[in-house]
Amino acid sequence: MALGAGRTQRISRWRWGVFGLLCVLGCVALAAICMGTVSISFSSVMQILWQRLLGGHLGGHEQSLNTHEIIVLELRGPRVLMAMLVGMALATAGATFQSMLRNPLADPYLLGISSGAACGAVIALMLGWPFLPLAAFVGALLSATVVVMIAHRNGSMHPHTLVLAGVVVNAFLASVIAVLITFSSAEATRGIVFWLMGNVSTQRLGVLGIIGVCVCGSIGLLFWKSRNLDLLAQGESVAKQLGLEVEGYKWFLLIVTSLLTGIAVAYNGLIGFVGLIIPHIGRFLFGSDNRLLIPVAALLGGIVMVVADTLARTIIAPSELPVGAITALAGGPFFLILLKRARHSFT
Amino acid sequence: MCRLKPIIRVEDVTFDHLRHRASGDTSLLDGLTFDVFRGEILGIIGPNGCGKSTLINLLSKVLTPDSGEIRVDAQPLATMKQNDVAQTIAVLPQEISISFHYSVEEMVLMGRAPYRNGLGWETSEDYDIAEEVLDLTCTTLFSGRQFLELSGGEKCRVLLARCMAQRPDVFLLDEPTANLDLQYQTRMLDMLVGFARKHQSAVCIVTHDLNLVGEYCDRVVALKDGNVFRAGSPAEVIREETIAEVYGAEVHIDTNPHSGAPHVFLKTKYH
Numbered sequence: 001m002a003l004g005a006g007r008t009q010r011i012s013r014w015r016w017g018v019f020g021l022l023c024v025l026g027c028v029a030l031a032a033i034c035m036g037t038v039s040i041s042f043s044s045v046m047q048i049l050w051q052r053l054l055g056g057h058l059g060g061h062e063q064s065l066n067t068h069e070i071i072v073l074e075l076r077g078p079r080v081l082m083a084m085l086v087g088m089a090l091a092t093a094g095a096t097f098q099s100m101l102r103n104p105l106a107d108p109y110l111l112g113i114s115s116g117a118a119c120g121a122v123i124a125l126m127l128g129w130p131f132l133p134l135a136a137f138v139g140a141l142l143s144a145t146v147v148v149m150i151a152h153r154n155g156s157m158h159p160h161t162l163v164l165a166g167v168v169v170n171a172f173l174a175s176v177i178a179v180l181i182t183f184s185s186a187e188a189t190r191g192i193v194f195w196l197m198g199n200v201s202t203q204r205l206g207v208l209g210i211i212g213v214c215v216c217g218s219i220g221l222l223f224w225k226s227r228n229l230d231l232l233a234q235g236e237s238v239a240k241q242l243g244l245e246v247e248g249y250k251w252f253l254l255i256v257t258s259l260l261t262g263i264a265v266a267y268n269g270l271i272g273f274v275g276l277i278i279p280h281i282g283r284f285l286f287g288s289d290n291r292l293l294i295p296v297a298a299l300l301g302g303i304v305m306v307v308a309d310t311l312a313r314t315i316i317a318p319s320e321l322p323v324g325a326i327t328a329l330a331g332g333p334f335f336l337i338l339l340k341r342a343r344h345s346f347t
Numbered sequence: 348m349c350r351l352k353p354i355i356r357v358e359d360v361t362f363d364h365l366r367h368r369a370s371g372d373t374s375l376l377d378g379l380t381f382d383v384f385r386g387e388i389l390g391i392i393g394p395n396g397c398g399k400s401t402l403i404n405l406l407s408k409v410l411t412p413d414s415g416e417i418r419v420d421a422q423p424l425a426t427m428k429q430n431d432v433a434q435t436i437a438v439l440p441q442e443i444s445i446s447f448h449y450s451v452e453e454m455v456l457m458g459r460a461p462y463r464n465g466l467g468w469e470t471s472e473d474y475d476i477a478e479e480v481l482d483l484t485c486t487t488l489f490s491g492r493q494f495l496e497l498s499g500g501e502k503c504r505v506l507l508a509r510c511m512a513q514r515p516d517v518f519l520l521d522e523p524t525a526n527l528d529l530q531y532q533t534r535m536l537d538m539l540v541g542f543a544r545k546h547q548s549a550v551c552i553v554t555h556d557l558n559l560v561g562e563y564c565d566r567v568v569a570l571k572d573g574n575v576f577r578a579g580s581p582a583e584v585i586r587e588e589t590i591a592e593v594y595g596a597e598v599h600i601d602t603n604p605h606s607g608a609p610h611v612f613l614k615t616k617y618h
């Protein structure tokens with residue numbers, strides 16, 4: 001009887017959690033569009049979005065855009081959308097890595113997977129390949145495979161060991177990037193360095209659409225298979241004994257998370273700690289069940305990144321902070337707390 | 348009673364630890380052959396490192412034998428999907444290391460995962476089963492608590508409940524009583540034997556506790572050097588000569604006046 005109640009409770013928690021966070025995400029995004037060097041009132045933002053995106057065709061003639069419309073539709077709107085997508089991608093990848101590696105300290109940035117993506121992207125830049133995100137994806141996949149291979153060489157490993165492995169992968173890839181940069185022109189170098197610091201870039205709506213489909217599709221895939229993450233979090237042997245085809249599922253996870261990380265890094269550089277912190281907040285609020293945690297982490301990631309990016313471009317306006325610096329400032333102390341806790345629980 | 352069909356048939360299985368060192372096993376099975384019959388309680392004993400844990404991993408398809416074949420219900424294990432294996436064989440591990448908080452209820456519901464695909468939202472049937480097994484393992488009281496905060500014995504009972512939720516044909520128990528106190532050792536095994544008889548499931552108890560094997564098992568398989576050293580009823584296997592040969596330990600064996608089962612008495616140096 002008590003458990004039957006648990007079932008309905010769980011379902012309603014899922015609905016309200018996801019619905020509530022969706023509402024918060026929408027509000028935060030609209031507020032972020034209002035804020036900036038030129039502040040635009042909420043009602044005019046709504047009016048512009050309404051007219052241009054939904055009722056645009058009813059207006060008949062293509063009028064030229066006024067300043068506010070340009071800001072909303074071509075500058076801030078796409079940027080807020082991009083921040084949202086990056087946050088969603090990184091937080092979901094982080095939540096997945098934590099369950100897969102059974103490690104509360106796992107994060108695409110700390111494990112060196114973001115660096116792998118960056119390395120791939122830099123190589124593509126230097127060679128003049130047009131498919132930057134593809135190169136970033138391959139780079140992420142390679143470094144993720146290395147990290148997971150290290151992690152699984154000896155069954156269950158101490159979380160600190162994996163983080164050390166991540167530090168080494170990071171250091172190695174950072175020097176590869178450094179060497180590559182030495183061979184590029186001064187101007188290209190400045191671009192690369194700025195990009196590496198982590199900035200939410202502004203893209204055309206068409207590009208954003210493709211990114212959006214990829215990110216949401218990947219998150220959807222992870223969500224669809226999220227029950228298996230709970231089994232994998234029990235350890236590989238136990239997961240098999242509970243009916244999971246572990247090898248195939250691990251490859252699936254590696255490919256999808258690398259895609260998410262690769263896309264995030266290719267357009268926005270290295271943004272750390274989002275993938276570490278958000279899943280922990282999600283677990284604190286809604287528990288460890290990945291069927292709830294994956295969508296919750298995605299939405300929370302979107303919310304937090306939109307807030308962080310808005311801070312980055314308003315704190316010292318008219319100039320900008322790299323958003324990677326803001327997430328690291330908030331994430332560093334958080335990481336230390338987790339490190340201390342992990343030491344207590346793993347002896 | 349158990350000369351029915353074998354539910355598990357292990358034929359000439361060889362497993363070399365050197366090729367699988369990464370998994371942490373150091374044992375070696377060499378031409379191992381034995382059967383597990385439907386509905387029987389089977390004890391598997393043997394010295395440290397004789398391959399008992401490896402055997403559990405082989406039977407649950409966590410590891411694959413180098414040669415030889417394992418058949419489950421006449422079907423080769425190698426061709427079975429992991430899902431079907433999990434519906435047939437449930438393993439009670441000695442310990443489990445998880446890093447995140449799952450409630451006892453969530454842990455037990457994972458036992459229903461082999462029966463659900465996709466998102467695997469539990470049906471009300473799953474909740475009924477979870478409720479039943481929580482009740483049987485006396486864990487209903489803390490079904491809302493976090494698994495990681497439980498004591499060793501409580502964790503063991505929750506994991507046993509999860510095995511039972513899998514509704515398997517075979518239970519593989521790895522040292523089931525290691526973490527249980529005296530009261531729960533008998534309570535849990537009595538309960539499980541009753542449950543297994545009711546559902547026609549076989550129970551394999553892998554353990555060092557020979558007295559436990561003597562009390563509960565219909566049949567005992569003693570492993571030595573990667574092969575079956577002796578198999579038979581507890582009275583046939585738990586004898587002073589056999590124990591001396593398998594474990595290299597001198598013991599005195601008498602019968603339990605309460606049940607008539609063989610009982611092992613240690614011979615220590617200072618008495």
